[in-house]
Amino acid sequence: MTSTAPHNVAILGATGSIGRSTLDVIARHPERYRLQAVTAWRSKEALFEVCRRFSPAVAVLETEADADWLRESLRDVSLSHIEVRAGEQALVEVAGASEVDTVMSAIVGAAALLPTLAAVKAGKRVLLANKEALVMSGALFMDAVERHGACLLPIDSEHNAIYQCLPPSHRGGLEPLGVSRLLLTASGGPFRERTLADMHHVTPAEACAHPNWSMGRKISVDSATLMNKGLELIEACWLFDARPEQVEVVVHPQSIVHSMVGYTDGSVIAQMGNTDMRTAIAYGLSWPSRIDAGVEALDLFAVGRLDFQAPDEQRFPCLRLAREAMQAGGTAPACLNAANEVAVAAFLDNRLGFLEVAEVVARTLDRVPTHGADSLETILHDDGRARRVAQELLTQRHANGAWV
Numbered sequence: 001m002t003s004t005a006p007h008n009v010a011i012l013g014a015t016g017s018i019g020r021s022t023l024d025v026i027a028r029h030p031e032r033y034r035l036q037a038v039t040a041w042r043s044k045e046a047l048f049e050v051c052r053r054f055s056p057a058v059a060v061l062e063t064e065a066d067a068d069w070l071r072e073s074l075r076d077v078s079l080s081h082i083e084v085r086a087g088e089q090a091l092v093e094v095a096g097a098s099e100v101d102t103v104m105s106a107i108v109g110a111a112a113l114l115p116t117l118a119a120v121k122a123g124k125r126v127l128l129a130n131k132e133a134l135v136m137s138g139a140l141f142m143d144a145v146e147r148h149g150a151c152l153l154p155i156d157s158e159h160n161a162i163y164q165c166l167p168p169s170h171r172g173g174l175e176p177l178g179v180s181r182l183l184l185t186a187s188g189g190p191f192r193e194r195t196l197a198d199m200h201h202v203t204p205a206e207a208c209a210h211p212n213w214s215m216g217r218k219i220s221v222d223s224a225t226l227m228n229k230g231l232e233l234i235e236a237c238w239l240f241d242a243r244p245e246q247v248e249v250v251v252h253p254q255s256i257v258h259s260m261v262g263y264t265d266g267s268v269i270a271q272m273g274n275t276d277m278r279t280a281i282a283y284g285l286s287w288p289s290r291i292d293a294g295v296e297a298l299d300l301f302a303v304g305r306l307d308f309q310a311p312d313e314q315r316f317p318c319l320r321l322a323r324e325a326m327q328a329g330g331t332a333p334a335c336l337n338a339a340n341e342v343a344v345a346a347f348l349d350n351r352l353g354f355l356e357v358a359e360v361v362a363r364t365l366d367r368v369p370t371h372g373a374d375s376l377e378t379i380l381h382d383d384g385r386a387r388r389v390a391q392e393l394l395t396q397r398h399a400n401g402a403w404v
Contacts, residue, residue, distance in 0.1 A: 006030075006031065006032060006033055006034040007032060007033050007034070007101050007102060007285075008033075008034050008036035008099055008100050008101045008102070009022075009026060009033050009034065009035055009036060009100070009101065009102045009103075009104065009285070010036050010037035010038070010039075010058075010094055010095060010097070010100045010102070010103045010104070010119075011023070011035070011037070011038050011039070011104045011106060012039050012091065012094075012095060012103065012104060012105050012106060012107050012112065012115055012116070013039065013040065013041075013104075013105075013106035013107040013108065013112075013129075013130075014038035014039060014040055014047065014050050014106075015040040015043040015046035015047055015050065016106055016107075016108065016216055017215055017216055017277070018104070018106035018129045018155070018277060018281070019038075019040075019104070019106045021276075021277045021278045021281055022104050022106065022127075022281050022285075023035070023050065023053075023054065024278060024294060025278050025281050025282050025285060025291075025293055025294065026054075026285075027053075027054075028291075028292060028293075028294055029291060029292075032286075032291070033285065035054040035055075035056045036056055036057050036058065036097075036099055036100050036101075037056055037057060037058040037059070037060070037094045037097065037099075037100060038050050038051070038054070038056050038058075038059050038060070039059070039060040039061075039091055039094065039107075039115075040060075040061060041061070041062045041107075041111070042062060042066075044061055044066045044069055044070055047059055047061065047070065048070055048073050048074070051070070051074060051079060051082055052077060052079065055079060055082065056082060057082065057083060057099065058082070058083045058084075058085065058094055058097075059082055059083070059084050059085070060084075060085045060086065060087075060090045060091055060094055061084070061085075061086050062086065062087070063086055063087075064086045064087075066086065067084045067085060067086035070084045071084045088111075088114065088115075091114075091115045092114050092115050092118045093118075094115070095115040095116065095118040095119040095122070095124075096118040096119055096121065096122035096124070097122075098122075100119075100122075100124060101124065101125060102124060102125040102126075102127060102285065103115075103116070103119035103124045103125070103126050103127065104127045104129065104155070104281075104284075105119065105126060105127065105128050105129055105130045105133065106129040106130060106155075107130055108130065108132075108216055108218050108219065109130075109132050109218065109337075109341050110132050110133075110136060110337060110338065110341065110383060112130035112132060112133045113132070113133040113136055113137060116128070116130065116133040116141075117133070117137070117141065117144060117376075119150070120141065120144045120145050120148060120150040120152070121144055121148050121150075122148070122150075123148045123149045123150050124150055124151075125150070125151040125153065125284075126145075126150055126151065126152050126153070127153050127155050127281070127284040127285070128152060128153065128154050128155055128156075128159075129155035129156065129281075131156060131228075131231045131232060131234075131235045132231065132337050132341075134234075134235050134238050134239070135231050135234045135235055135238075135333045135334070135336075135337050136333065136334040136337055136379055136383060137334075137373065137376070137379055138234075138238050138333065138373055139238070139373065140373060140374070140375075140376065140379070141238065142238055142239075152239075153283075153284040153287055154235075154239055154280075154284075155277070155280050155281060155284050156232060156235070156280070157258045157259075157275075157277060157279075157280050158184050158185060158232055158236075158258055158259040159232065159235060159236060159239055159259070160258070160271075160279075160280035160283060160284070161185075161257075161258035161259035161260075161270075161271035161280075162182055162184075162236065162239075162240060162259045162260075162261055162271075163239075164271045164283070165259070165260065165261040165269040165270065165271055166179065166240065166261055172241060173241050173242075174240065174241065174242055174246055178263050178264045178265065179246075179261055179262070179263055179264070180246075180262045180263060180264045181246050181247070181248050181261075181262040182236055182240060182242055182246060182247045182248070182259070182260075182261055182262075183248050183250050183259060183260035183261065183262060183268070184229065184232055184233060184236060184247055184248065184249050184250065184259050185249075185250050185251075185252040185255070185257055185258060185259050185260070186226065186229045186249055186250065186251050186252065186311060187210070187211065187212050187223070187251070187252065187253060187255045188251040188252075188253055188309075188311075189210065189211075189223045189224040189225075189226065190206060190207065190209055190210060190211055190224055191206075191207075191224055191315075192251065192253060194315075195315075196314070196315050196355075199315065199354055199355055200353065200354070200355055202224075202353075202354035202355075204217070204221070204347060204348050204350065207220060207221045207224040207225075207347070207354060208220040208221065208224075210223055210224075211253075212254075212255040212275045217348055218341075218344055218345075218348070221344045221347060221348065221357070222318075222340070222344065224354070225316060225318045225354070225357050225358065226311060226316035226318050226319040227318035227319070227321075227322065227340050227344075227357070227358075227361075229249055229311070229319055229322075230318050230319045230320075230321065230322020230323065230336075231322060231337065231340075233247050233249065233319070233322055233323060233326065234322055234325070234326045234333050237326055244323050244326045244327050249311050249319060250308050250309075250310070250311075251308065251309045251310065251311050252306065252307065252308050253307055254303060254305075254306055254307065255275045256272050256273070256274075256275075256298070256303055256306060257270045257271070257272050257306060258270075258271050258272065258273060259271065272298060273295070273298055274295055274296055274298055276293070276295045276296075278293040278294055278295050279293050279295050281293065282295075316358075317358045317362070318340070318357070318358050318361065321336060321358065321361055321362055321365065322336060325365065328370065329373075330370045330371055330372045330373050331370040331371050331372075331373045331378060331379055331382035331383075332365065332370045334373065334379050334382055334383045334386070335364065335365060335368050335370055335382055335383070335385075335386035336361060336365060336386075337383075338364075338382075338383045338384075338386035338387045338390065339360055339361045339364035339365065339386050339387070339389070339390040340357070340360075340361050341387070342360065342387050342390035342391055342394070343356070343357040343360035343361060343390060343394075344357060346360075346394055351394065351398070352394065352397075356397070359403060360390050360393055360394065361390075363393050363403075364386050364389050364390045364393065367389050367393075368382065368385055368386045368389050370382060
């Protein structure tokens, strides 16, 4: 970044873990970054605190009632100059606004698709911390990045690591780069050593207690089922123009090696660091330069050892389901993601067992015909259909007391 003017940043999902970490990095460099816009869907009180601290130009909430509350609260602390808006269309407009230079896409789930695409189509620097948008729209998303000249930088620690380990240009397949495989690391989640029998009785609180990372509830459950790694496999294929068989998942309990790239000459290049998302966020904000992220230097002597093992797809079938969806192509990944969101929400609400999350996903994929993902309308149609089928499966499961 060569300009001396502050870089205007919009954070979609400002009150979640990624949003809060982004705010921390921005606060460390007030001369470089200005918070232009913030959004949150159901966290009006937390968004008010963000507005009090950073005084952005625009804040967006889900409903007009929440927006009215925030306007009144900001008026009470002499911050009525902050424009408060509500609804999905406001989210899309903020993401593509001319005043914004960089958009951090940190909304959880499919809700990020439309605003992130809006940022891409406006040619922004897009820091992608949401994997579902790319999982759902795949080729459509990457084509829009190229067509509109957007700068797409992955923020998930694994994809950010791969990005750092690859040569500068990675479109056109891995072979011309001399790359043989992408090694996507996984912590293994909280149940890495649990038996299949033990996992029948897993509670939401246990599933959300990740051993290494502090994350939101939905992504924590995805990590526990390894669906998160499955979605990351799909995301890696699109980001780095790789085939599913070129992406290998490696369980690495310490989460120190964030991912690796294997080359045809036998070399393996790894990116390592402490388990702190501010490293990847700072990299995305400042690329191609580097800035202080507030993260302690890695102490290899304290780490002591690094372990690696193969994932067990019998205990964690979501990883296999994700790979199969990517191989099937079209809207299959969007349907996979839709069914998973429905199933995880039911599990967190104590309406579904932990091992039944994969069951809902598999049964949904068996029942929903998929199509070529050649338009946003088709993707959203199949996403909606998969959600309805998943909900119907849940209803039948509760009515019958068993799967039929």
